[in-house]
Amino acid sequence: MSIILNNISKSYNKVKALDDISFEVKPGELFGLIGPDGAGKTTLFRILTTLLIQDGGKASVAGYDVQKQYKDIRNHVGYMPGRFSLYQDLTVEENLNFFATIFGTTIEENYDLIKDIYIQIEPFKARRAGKLSGGMKQKLALCCALIHKPKVLFLDEPTTGVDPVSRKEFWEMLKRLQQKDITILVSTPYMDEAELCDRIALITNGKILQINTPEAIIASFPKKIYKVRSSNTYQLIEDLRIYPDTHSAYPFGEYLHFTPKSEVFRSMDLTKYLAERHHKEIEVKETVATIEDTFMDLSKAHE
Incomplete structure (x- = not known):
């Protein structure tokens, strides 16, 4: 070596x-x-x-x-x-x-x-x-x-x-x-x-x-991950972090990367929650994990 x-x-x-x-x-x-x-x-x-x-x-x-x-x-x-x-x-x-x-x-x-x-x-x-x-x-x-x-x-x-x-x-x-x-x-x-x-x-x-x-x-990233955005990014971060099914949520370019706690996650439930909090132009789509996502998840586990 x-x-x-x-x-x-x-x-x-x-x-x-x-x-x-x-x-x-x-x-x-x-x-x-x-x-x-x-x-x-x-x-x-x-x-x-x-x-x-x-x-x-x-x-x-x-x-x-x-x-x-x-x-x-x-x-x-x-x-x-x-x-x-x-x-x-x-x-x-x-x-x-x-x-x-x-x-x-x-x-x-x-x-x-x-x-x-x-x-x-x-x-x-x-x-x-x-x-x-x-x-x-x-x-x-x-x-x-x-x-x-x-x-x-x-x-x-x-x-x-x-x-x-x-x-x-x-x-x-x-x-x-x-x-x-x-x-x-x-x-x-x-x-x-x-x-x-x-x-x-x-x-x-x-x-x-x-x-x-x-x-x-x-490939080791353990959960499904979603990219989320709306017309008010700052408020989106605040609302996602208090959402009951949130495991993690952090900025990633023009989107937020969101990982739910539950294995049975429905994007329509999150969309409804954000709409009730007056968000516009809501977008919730499943995406692929990156090294940064894995790093953030591992760091959270070691806190």
């Missing part, structure tokens, strides 16, 4: 950031750690990249123990933290040369690995990193993380704050990198990105809720 975690825990004073985390990432796998801000994703990444020591449990990356063999790990992993952390006063080319020199290599030596990404930022190679757009900063940071040809790549929320087009391009780049036998562990708060991973771990409040393929996690 490229990454192995056994019962990892970490606390900050009385706050438990990670609570008994265990999972494995296979060689060449694109594995996603999916959860909201504060779930523990960054803490876990810092432990796996040897920047932070866990309170309990053991972990290994590329066959090396994160505590006992931290120097070996640093030579075999690439890490792209959530915040842009390159030298903003250096140019694109100077940043790349700097990181290549640290790892005793050159841009030319591993050019085949970064070529697809580098050609997109090469026109700006004389520009200072701090003057790049969000998407270009992201591509430069990825090039720097890959410059020494790592076995394992850690990407902590790499697309946060990046425009939709750049996000799509970034994931296409990750798929190509995966074909070059690089194991990738990526974290994201975006549920739509979870479906692009081979397997995912849903995490919240430092606990793993479920680990499986995106398809299997969606």
